[in-house]
Amino acid sequence: MIDAYLLAFEMVFTPHVLGVVLISAIYGLTVGSIPGLSATMAIALLVPMTFFMPPIPAIAAIVTTAATAIFSGDIPGCLLRVPGTPASAAYVDESYQMNCNGLAGRALGVSLVFSVIGGLFGSLVLMVAAPSLAEFGLLFSTVEFFWLVVLGLGGAVFIGARRPVKAVITLFLGLAIGLVGMQNPAGMPRFTFGQTELLGGISLVPAMVGMFAVAEVIRAIAHGSAGRAGRHAKQVGGVLAGMGRMIVTYPVQALRGSVLGTIIGALPGAGADIAAWMSYAISKRFSKTPEKFGTGHPEGLAEASASNNSALGGTWIPALVFGIPGDSITAIAIGVLYMKDMRPGPTIFLNAPENVYAIFLIFLLANLIMLPLGWAAIKLARHVLKVPGNILMPVILLFAMIGSYAINNSLFDVLIMLVFGIGAFILEENDFPIAPIILGIVLGPMLEANFVATMVKSNGSFIGFVNRPVAAVLAVMSFAILAWTIGSAIMRLLRTRSETAKAPG
Amino acid sequence: MKANDVASGLALLLLGVVLWLAADALPNPARQIYGPSFFPKWVGGGLVLGSLVLIITSLDQIGKEAFVRLEPWLFRPVTVIQVLLVPVLVIAYVQFVDLLGFAVTSLAALLIMFLALGVRPLLALPTGAVVVALIHVIFSMLLRVPLAGGSLF
Numbered sequence: 001m002i003d004a005y006l007l008a009f010e011m012v013f014t015p016h017v018l019g020v021v022l023i024s025a026i027y028g029l030t031v032g033s034i035p036g037l038s039a040t041m042a043i044a045l046l047v048p049m050t051f052f053m054p055p056i057p058a059i060a061a062i063v064t065t066a067a068t069a070i071f072s073g074d075i076p077g078c079l080l081r082v083p084g085t086p087a088s089a090a091y092v093d094e095s096y097q098m099n100c101n102g103l104a105g106r107a108l109g110v111s112l113v114f115s116v117i118g119g120l121f122g123s124l125v126l127m128v129a130a131p132s133l134a135e136f137g138l139l140f141s142t143v144e145f146f147w148l149v150v151l152g153l154g155g156a157v158f159i160g161a162r163r164p165v166k167a168v169i170t171l172f173l174g175l176a177i178g179l180v181g182m183q184n185p186a187g188m189p190r191f192t193f194g195q196t197e198l199l200g201g202i203s204l205v206p207a208m209v210g211m212f213a214v215a216e217v218i219r220a221i222a223h224g225s226a227g228r229a230g231r232h233a234k235q236v237g238g239v240l241a242g243m244g245r246m247i248v249t250y251p252v253q254a255l256r257g258s259v260l261g262t263i264i265g266a267l268p269g270a271g272a273d274i275a276a277w278m279s280y281a282i283s284k285r286f287s288k289t290p291e292k293f294g295t296g297h298p299e300g301l302a303e304a305s306a307s308n309n310s311a312l313g314g315t316w317i318p319a320l321v322f323g324i325p326g327d328s329i330t331a332i333a334i335g336v337l338y339m340k341d342m343r344p345g346p347t348i349f350l351n352a353p354e355n356v357y358a359i360f361l362i363f364l365l366a367n368l369i370m371l372p373l374g375w376a377a378i379k380l381a382r383h384v385l386k387v388p389g390n391i392l393m394p395v396i397l398l399f400a401m402i403g404s405y406a407i408n409n410s411l412f413d414v415l416i417m418l419v420f421g422i423g424a425f426i427l428e429e430n431d432f433p434i435a436p437i438i439l440g441i442v443l444g445p446m447l448e449a450n451f452v453a454t455m456v457k458s459n460g461s462f463i464g465f466v467n468r469p470v471a472a473v474l475a476v477m478s479f480a481i482l483a484w485t486i487g488s489a490i491m492r493l494l495r496t497r498s499e500t501a502k503a504p505g
Numbered sequence: 506m507k508a509n510d511v512a513s514g515l516a517l518l519l520l521g522v523v524l525w526l527a528a529d530a531l532p533n534p535a536r537q538i539y540g541p542s543f544f545p546k547w548v549g550g551g552l553v554l555g556s557l558v559l560i561i562t563s564l565d566q567i568g569k570e571a572f573v574r575l576e577p578w579l580f581r582p583v584t585v586i587q588v589l590l591v592p593v594l595v596i597a598y599v600q601f602v603d604l605l606g607f608a609v610t611s612l613a614a615l616l617i618m619f620l621a622l623g624v625r626p627l628l629a630l631p632t633g634a635v636v637v638a639l640i641h642v643i644f645s646m647l648l649r650v651p652l653a654g655g656s657l658f
Contacts, residue, residue, distance in 0.1 A: 049560050049643065049644075049648060051648075052647075052648040052649070068586070073641045118623055163559075165555060165558050165559050165562065165614075166559065168551075168558075168650065169517055169552065169555040169556060169559060172521075172548055172551045172552040173552070175523055175548045175551070176545075176548050176549075176552065177656055179544070179545050179548060184541060186533070186535070186537055186539070186540050186541035186543075188533070188534075188541035190528075190538070190541055190545065191532060191545075207530040214591070218588055218591055220582070221580045221587045221591070221622070222576070222584060222588050223578065224578070224584070261549060292646065388624075389622075389633060390619065390622035390623055390624050391619070391624060391628075392617035393613075393618075393622065394615050394622065395615070395636050396619065397591065397594075397595075397610055398614065398615055398636065398640065400638075401595060401598060401611075401638065402607075402611070402640050402644055402650075402652070405650075406625070406644055406648065409651060411546065411599045411602070411603075414595060414598065414599050415595070415596070415599060417595075418592055418595045418596070420592075421591075422592065426506070429506065429507060429512075429576070430507060431510055432513075444548075447544075448605070449545040451544060451547075452539045452543065452544065455539050455543075456538075456539060462536065481516065489562070493562055495563075500592050
């Protein structure tokens with residue numbers, strides 16, 4: 001293991017990789033601090049470029065961008081009361097309130113320092129947990145993988161949406177999109193409509209760029225935010241002053257936020273945004289002074305900032321060990337790992353441990369570099385916020401087009417991007433969540449392969465899916481999630497029915 | 506355009522049925538037991554089931570919400586044109602890039618969009634030129650993507 005780590009050190013600490021980390025950090029901080037552009041979108045636009053890099057810099061770019069974008073989403077939240085990314089939405093009011101009290105510097109300082117603490121914690125857990133889980137994962141056969149995928153998809157549904165049934169539907173849409181092409185166990189072309197371009201399946205990157213970037217451009221134009229002038233914010237001072245005392249004052253909050261964030265992240269289907277909401281609520285629940293929450297009090301801010309950044313490390317645990325994404329960012333990352341011939345799964349720790357350890361080191365590096373660069377981002381944020389939407393949106397569209405083209409040098413992919421962008425825009429206008437589609441496209445072929453292999457092995461008997469102990473446990477968990485989702489949906493429905501019945505008129 | 510959940514449920518139900526039927530019609534020349542249509546049928550079935558649940562749980566929307574409601578922006582001609590520019594420019598790019606080349610086509614697309622969204626021409630032109638140059642540096646020079654040079658020139 002030491003040897004592998006030494007090798008990983010050599011792989012990471014090269015000028016090329018360090019340069020990529022630096023540029024990605026600047027990119028992530030910039031995109032994250034622009035309201036409306038999420039960390040997922042930052043990643044989606046980045047993927048075409050990583051396609052041309054060797055594996056380690058490619059992963060470094062993704063990890064660094066994600067970590068920095070999730071932190072810098074806090075900046076416009078504090079200065080303008082608009083969360084830069086969904087992960088910052090939970091505590092926007094709190095940090096904006098601190099800004100109103102003249103404490104913008106302290107609010108962002110807390111966000112930054114506790115983001116770094118949470119991020120480092122999540123990375124350390126990833127480093128310890130992933131290899132031992134992988135040893136366990138080596139015992140898995142197609143049945144267990146089938147259930148793991150089901151569990152991953154189920155998780156996406158039961159946490160991600162206001163109406164779980166809508167997430168189920170978009171999940172099946174994603175699975176349906178994953179059917180296209182001839183990469184299926186039967187080896188037959190399916191739903192290609194005679195297009196040779198579709199024989200290899202719908203390319204993931206253009207689809208993703210369409211859904212996360214083009215849909216956002218259309219939405220901004222339709223709802224008028226593209227025409228909006230840039231926003232003005234005041235210069236922020238005193239960012240890191242007094243932060244040592246903050247850490248001494250809130251060690252429990254930092255630890256609790258980091259632990260919860262990592263766990264939430266590791267659960268399939270939930271990511272940084274949900275972690276932040278839960279941590280903020282828990283912080284308030286256990287606080288000695290809950291009445292101060294919402295009036296510009298740093299306690300919940302510290303806990304939730306640690307939480308959303310630690311979630312990032314957590315989401316990579318199932319992603320690396322089982323190839324099952326914890327959220328839409330890791331779903332994209334898994335796609336990149338496959339492109340780079342680093343098949344995620346328990347065997348990645350046997351075949352190329354140095355690659356995995358290199359990823360771990362990059363996690364630590366990305367979180368450490370965030371401290372100085374994040375400080376600079378806070379100082380420079382008011383200039384970034386001045387860029388008006390009507391400049392930004394056309395530029396994003398052009399980058400999306402060229403990026404989609406670049407993967408296969410195919411203009412067909414540019415049209416795929418457009419179709420997915422329009423489709424995602426319509427779905428989101430009707431409150432259908434988009435992230436399950438990505439999970440469906442990524443996991444669909446895996447689900448089918450394991451499903452068919454297990455059916456063949458068991459001669460078509462469904463007993464084959466539950467007659468191994470681990471498989472049985474995973475099956476029970478999947479059905480528990482299903483039952484819980486259906487149960488809570490029915491409860492909610494009955495409650496709204498009785499409320500509307502009670503309401504006069 | 507906002508459809509209520511019953512309407513969107515019906516549309517998705519139809520899609521599920523079509524998917525199931527299309528899957529059923531897939532040829533299976535090797536006579537595999539779990540052939541190409543096996544899994545797609547499950548997906549189609551799941552889509553049908555999900556849509557049915559959506560429809561049934563949303564039945565109380567009937568009478569309260571219109572089946573299809575047009576969003577306010579659809580009544581602002583300027584906004585509609587701005588939105589339609591996105592697909593039009595993407596398709597135009599695909600059509601013309603081989604003829605005109607990457608630089609000309611993307612600069613034109615960018616400028617049209619800037620001006621349509623109300624950016625001042627004096628700002629639009631230099632910004633567009635810088636962005637196109639930046640993309641050229643990143644994709645063509647650093648990543649060595651063969652961006653079309655244009656057969657016209």
